[in-house]
Amino acid sequence: MGILALLAGCESITPKQETTEPFLFRSLDLRQQDPQGQPAWSLKSPEARYDIAKRLAKARQPRGLIYRNGQPHYDIRAKGGTVLNNGEVIQLEGDVVVTLLGPDPVQIHADQLRWIPRRDLMEIDRRPWASDHRSRLTAESARFYVLQDRLELSGRPQLRQWADAPMRRPDPTHLGPPDLVLTTSAAIWHPRTGVLMAKGPVEGAHHDAKGSGQTLRARAMAGNLRQQLLALEAPVQVVDAGRKAVLEAQRTVWDLAARRLSSDQPFKARIDRLQVRGDRLTIDLGKETVSIPQACELLQPGEQLQAQQCLWHWPNGQVWAHGAVVLQRQANRQITRADQLQGQIGKNGLAVFSSPGARVQSQLTLPPAGANPPGAAQKGHRPQAAPPVTF
Numbered sequence: 001m002g003i004l005a006l007l008a009g010c011e012s013i014t015p016k017q018e019t020t021e022p023f024l025f026r027s028l029d030l031r032q033q034d035p036q037g038q039p040a041w042s043l044k045s046p047e048a049r050y051d052i053a054k055r056l057a058k059a060r061q062p063r064g065l066i067y068r069n070g071q072p073h074y075d076i077r078a079k080g081g082t083v084l085n086n087g088e089v090i091q092l093e094g095d096v097v098v099t100l101l102g103p104d105p106v107q108i109h110a111d112q113l114r115w116i117p118r119r120d121l122m123e124i125d126r127r128p129w130a131s132d133h134r135s136r137l138t139a140e141s142a143r144f145y146v147l148q149d150r151l152e153l154s155g156r157p158q159l160r161q162w163a164d165a166p167m168r169r170p171d172p173t174h175l176g177p178p179d180l181v182l183t184t185s186a187a188i189w190h191p192r193t194g195v196l197m198a199k200g201p202v203e204g205a206h207h208d209a210k211g212s213g214q215t216l217r218a219r220a221m222a223g224n225l226r227q228q229l230l231a232l233e234a235p236v237q238v239v240d241a242g243r244k245a246v247l248e249a250q251r252t253v254w255d256l257a258a259r260r261l262s263s264d265q266p267f268k269a270r271i272d273r274l275q276v277r278g279d280r281l282t283i284d285l286g287k288e289t290v291s292i293p294q295a296c297e298l299l300q301p302g303e304q305l306q307a308q309q310c311l312w313h314w315p316n317g318q319v320w321a322h323g324a325v326v327l328q329r330q331a332n333r334q335i336t337r338a339d340q341l342q343g344q345i346g347k348n349g350l351a352v353f354s355s356p357g358a359r360v361q362s363q364l365t366l367p368p369a370g371a372n373p374p375g376a377a378q379k380g381h382r383p384q385a386a387p388p389v390t391f
Helices: 002-009
Strands: 023-025 028-033 039-045 047-051 056-060 063-068 071-077 080-084 089-100 106-116 121-126 129-131 135-138 141-145 150-154 158-161 180-183 186-189 195-207 213-224 229-233 236-240 245-249 252-255 260-263 267-271 274-278 281-284 289-292 296-300 303-307 309-313 318-329 334-345 351-354 360-365 388-390
Touching (some): 106 141, 296 309
Antiparallel strands (some): 047 056, 056 080, 106 121, 106 129, 186 195, 213 229, 213 236, 260 281, 267 274, 296 303, 303 318, 334 351, 334 360, 360 388
């Protein structure tokens, strides 16, 4: 008890430290030049409080500019900001918008952004997203190297694309649901040039105005959002569950503006019970057609068709085969040759071919008269084959 009382009695009293009140400025104007003496960046605010001891300024409604070759290149706006060490680090908060200036603007948005001018770096860890008038990219976090025109997105970046968006404003979400949604594991986008590179796996879905859609997978993706071109790296798989169709292809280019997928490498597909192979492929989503312009091959139970070109219009199930068409049927070993044949995919998933108004040549082998049906021949006795009949 005595010790406690002694300690209490020896309690020291420290003098009260004086606090420095921050200066209140009517406006803030920071400017930085590059080594060539041209403007590098600037930051302005209509009102700021500056703490001399902490070398910290609190700014209201800051607005900045980043220059490229002496000309304004990016415009920066936010509700508030904190400037540390006279501009070494600038923390922007509240509806942060970084806009690429020009006729086709691009915007980068964030709830909070940490800008380090000497490193040419903006770090975003709160809801980053970027957009032009056709596309919107989102991620969990992002790093933007301004002068390198390099936006690095991490945390399952997602691309949303509106194919028919008019060039009005740099965010197309007001148009409703996107036509295409793709998710990747990481992505790099160059806002000024539009170049996009994404690590896989790439997974996504496409929907058209009629409500039908397709899902897709690819190993990786690259392209250019300004040119509206995406290249899906092999293996590529597209599934249309409504039409019972599955496509397995190599490198495939998606022309978003033309709404067309194309591949110049061999592919295989299945449409219900019909199997399709070819050396090249074009899928026109607008015209709702699949074109095989080289080495077309269709296989279904009991039949095999080969042609130089094939075309399938999926709303009505019609199929056309053109150029050196050969149709082989297992029944009677029938072979039909023609310049073109027309087919119709029925409800059973099989195609029935005909040649209205076209000249065809058919060859078939008939069993000899009185021959036993297949499988009924006695052991050691082989029926004599009949010569083929051509008509």
